Amino acid sequence: MASRCAFCEKHFVNGDKKSKYNDLEYHQKCFQCSTCHRQITQSFYNLGNNEYRCSDCQTKSSDVVTCTQCSQPITEESYIEYKDEPIHADCFTCHSCSEPLGTMLYVEHENQPYCISCHMSQFAQSCAVCGRAFPPGISTRRYENQYFHIECFRCFNCGKIILSKNYTVNSEQQRLCDQCS
Incomplete structure (x- = not known):
């Protein structure tokens, strides 16, 4: 059994030229712009509901979505x-x-x-101890306009990470945890 045109629903006969789009077949003469009714032979836009628009009509259309960077029409489904x-x-x-x-x-x-x-x-701040930059969203410690990775903010005496806000700084500007201060 011969297949049918998705637009006019008439059977294809030998010698009919076909256009195919989205697994649907059309008589070439039926595959036309819904605005100017010319046969579509090159790039086109799917308007849905079995309607298509040639690129010339799409460019002239007021409902064309254009890219704010290059001002060209957006033809992709995802942008x-x-x-x-x-x-x-x-x-x-x-x-x-x-x-x-x-x-x-x-x-x-x-x-x-x-x-x-x-x-x-x-632009990223960097750790005052190790010098590595902080990726966006990472937790940091701050002391006198200096930033530290959590794991770099350590007690000068025992080397433990200082997690609490309770620490002291000695006269030589060295951080000391509660236990060492």
Whole structure:
């Protein structure tokens, strides 16, 4: 039994030219733009409900969603929204190294997105003891405008990590836990 066109529902006969999209077959003449009714032969947009639009009509359409970075139409089903604005995944890049961020974790600094690596190397605080930068979201200790990893904030005498807020600092600016002070 011959298959049917998904648009006109007529059977295909020998010699009919077919177009195929999403596992559906169409007579080539039936696969047309729902706006200008020209046959679709190249790129097109799926409007749903078995309606399609050629790229020329889509570009002219007022309901076209465009990328806020490159101003080109967004044709993918998935795109990124940054600050409630649509952006192509490839256009959403690190402000420093220009690598696409896509759905990767990023950090915002002065209203600009940065990959974790660039943010850490350029802006992150670093530990006063070991010098390593703090990744976003990590817990730190602070003493007199200096930052410390929790595991680096230790008693000068016994070497134990000081977890409580109860510690003293001697005249040589060395931290001492409750037991050693």
